[in-house]
Amino acid sequence: MNVAFQGERGSYSEEAGRTFFGADFKPIPLGTFAGVYEAVESGQADRGIVPIENSLVGSIHQNYDLLLKHHLKIVGEQDLRIEHNLIGHSGCKLEDITEAHSHPVALGQCQEYLAKHEKLVPQVSYDTAGAVKLVKENNLKHAGAIAGRFAAELYGMEILAKSIQDERDNHTRFLVLSKDVAEYSENAKTSIVFALKNLPGVLFKALSVFALRDLDLTKIESRPLRKKMWQYYFYLDFVGHIEDEAAKNAIGHLREITTFLKILGSYPPSARDSD
Amino acid sequence: MNVAFQGERGSYSEEAGRTFFGADFKPIPLGTFAGVYEAVESGQADRGIVPIENSLVGSIHQNYDLLLKHHLKIVGEQDLRIEHNLIGHSGCKLEDITEAHSHPVALGQCQEYLAKHEKLVPQVSYDTAGAVKLVKENNLKHAGAIAGRFAAELYGMEILAKSIQDERDNHTRFLVLSKDVAEYSENAKTSIVFALKNLPGVLFKALSVFALRDLDLTKIESRPLRKKMWQYYFYLDFVGHIEDEAAKNAIGHLREITTFLKILGSYPPSARDSD
Numbered sequence: 001m002n003v004a005f006q007g008e009r010g011s012y013s014e015e016a017g018r019t020f021f022g023a024d025f026k027p028i029p030l031g032t033f034a035g036v037y038e039a040v041e042s043g044q045a046d047r048g049i050v051p052i053e054n055s056l057v058g059s060i061h062q063n064y065d066l067l068l069k070h071h072l073k074i075v076g077e078q079d080l081r082i083e084h085n086l087i088g089h090s091g092c093k094l095e096d097i098t099e100a101h102s103h104p105v106a107l108g109q110c111q112e113y114l115a116k117h118e119k120l121v122p123q124v125s126y127d128t129a130g131a132v133k134l135v136k137e138n139n140l141k142h143a144g145a146i147a148g149r150f151a152a153e154l155y156g157m158e159i160l161a162k163s164i165q166d167e168r169d170n171h172t173r174f175l176v177l178s179k180d181v182a183e184y185s186e187n188a189k190t191s192i193v194f195a196l197k198n199l200p201g202v203l204f205k206a207l208s209v210f211a212l213r214d215l216d217l218t219k220i221e222s223r224p225l226r227k228k229m230w231q232y233y234f235y236l237d238f239v240g241h242i243e244d245e246a247a248k249n250a251i252g253h254l255r256e257i258t259t260f261l262k263i264l265g266s267y268p269p270s271a272r273d274s275d
Numbered sequence: 276m277n278v279a280f281q282g283e284r285g286s287y288s289e290e291a292g293r294t295f296f297g298a299d300f301k302p303i304p305l306g307t308f309a310g311v312y313e314a315v316e317s318g319q320a321d322r323g324i325v326p327i328e329n330s331l332v333g334s335i336h337q338n339y340d341l342l343l344k345h346h347l348k349i350v351g352e353q354d355l356r357i358e359h360n361l362i363g364h365s366g367c368k369l370e371d372i373t374e375a376h377s378h379p380v381a382l383g384q385c386q387e388y389l390a391k392h393e394k395l396v397p398q399v400s401y402d403t404a405g406a407v408k409l410v411k412e413n414n415l416k417h418a419g420a421i422a423g424r425f426a427a428e429l430y431g432m433e434i435l436a437k438s439i440q441d442e443r444d445n446h447t448r449f450l451v452l453s454k455d456v457a458e459y460s461e462n463a464k465t466s467i468v469f470a471l472k473n474l475p476g477v478l479f480k481a482l483s484v485f486a487l488r489d490l491d492l493t494k495i496e497s498r499p500l501r502k503k504m505w506q507y508y509f510y511l512d513f514v515g516h517i518e519d520e521a522a523k524n525a526i527g528h529l530r531e532i533t534t535f536l537k538i539l540g541s542y543p544p545s546a547r548d549s550d
Contacts, residue, residue: 026523038520056336058334061333105383122399200491201486204482207479216476219497220478220495222492222495274507
């Protein structure tokens with residue numbers, strides 16, 4: 001299974017992909033999220049895997065935008081605990097490291113550690129694993145990279161400081177994307193995006209289509225529509241498969257009051273990654 | 276009015292504060308968001324102003340966490356259009372600039388511009404306006420900072436490239452915080468955070484307490500509770516003042532099915548900043 005992801009080899013997306021696919025996983029690292037969608041659409045990759053939500057920073061809106069723009073289906077999800085480490089050349093000592101290279105989000109999630117270690121000057125990299133690669137390939141003995149354990153292993157580097165993120169409980173949910181819908185599964189959840197007509201109590205009416213059919217929600221988020229204040233996209237996940245009678249009826253009912261609705265896919269839910 | 280905000284003088288938070296308070300505004304720049312809450316609680320500042328939601332990156336969860344931890348009230352909000360510029364010393368030419376200093380989020384929002392201008396090496400700064408100050412005070416003639424127009428004015432620097440953010444439609448909503456509740460206003464909105472009991476269709480029931488009283492929602496967001504998968508905090512804004520009969524009854528009704536509920540404040544809504 002050729003799986004496209006954003007970032008260098010060893011990224012958190014690759015780690016999520018390896019956890020999801022196991023031995024079948026063949027990595028296709030790409031530069032951008034948009035590239036991942038294009039690779040799956042063109043057939044260059046069988047599947048794509050992208051982060052959609054982090055417990056600390058919330059939804060990754062860019063991937064919701066790309067899900068709307070492209071015609072792929074969500075066929076699975078993978079929860080991954082994010083544990084940032086300071087990684088350097090083996091034999092280097094922590095006290096000799098004066099630079100910490102990483103992606104801006106990872107640097108932001110290690111702010112307390114970096115504040116305590118003033119000698120470590122943060123350096124922006126386009127990618128966490130890419131930062132490890134950079135430190136490795138340029139033989140930067142005074143530099144470290146902030147990335148996952150898997151990146152250290154892959155590049156033959158050493159963890160100089162383990163689990164340096166500010167918040168222990170840091171999880172990212174990844175979506176697995178395909179050109180075709182997933183096989184039917186009993187315990188599926190379904191992700192949709194919609195916009196509502198301007199009617200009194202319309203969000204309540206929208207949620208009633210699920211409640212009236214005993215379909216539980218696992219996520220709801222309103223996002224202001226660009227250029228149109230007071231109008232929203234809603235991201236919603238509910239427990240049930242889109243082929244189930246109740247879900248079909250709920251979606252039919254919902255269409256009566258939406259100006260826009262897109263079904264992103266039905267797929268088996270992920271177990272939570274162990275802490 | 277002494278107003279605390281996170282960042283150096285000239286930050287977007289200061290710009291939002293100046294827009295909100297006008298001539299009354301006296302800046303108290305602080306290093307951290309937590310510091311802003313502490314300054315208002317201790318009386319060092321009369322008000323605080325913090326970003327809560329950006330149209331591109333979503334909610335700033337750190338500020339929701341701090342709203343839960345501290346005992347301040349939201350007394351106002353301010354929408355601000357975010358326009359990033361490349362700022363340098365006056366007389367410098369764009370083609371001589373080889374570094375772009377800024378906050379990681381601002382660097383991330385100018386990715387396309389930075390990709391097109393490979394010569395500009397991104398450099399992490401703790402703050403957008405702080406990056407302008409750094410370039411100014413260290414007399415870095417080969418460096419630019421990515422920040423707002425107001426920071427350029429304040430430090431007597433020049434805009435070398437205007438409006439370089441990837442997305443034109445980039446708005447941030449700021450909250451104004453105080454120890455005391457706002458004066459009553461007719462057209463108020465109210466922000467609350469709550470967690471729900473584990474009951475069938477409980478989110479539907481929660482929203483019904485507003486719908487049954489014709490109280491419109493302007494924001495709803497579910498956020499996974501730390502350590503407890505499948506449990507959520509809900510951030511919700513509704514149109515109405517907490518002292519209104521309908522709102523009081525809705526909150527009383529909501530308490531029947533919540534395990535936790537905090538009223539963050541009732542305040543007049545902001546007009547959208549012009550584009």
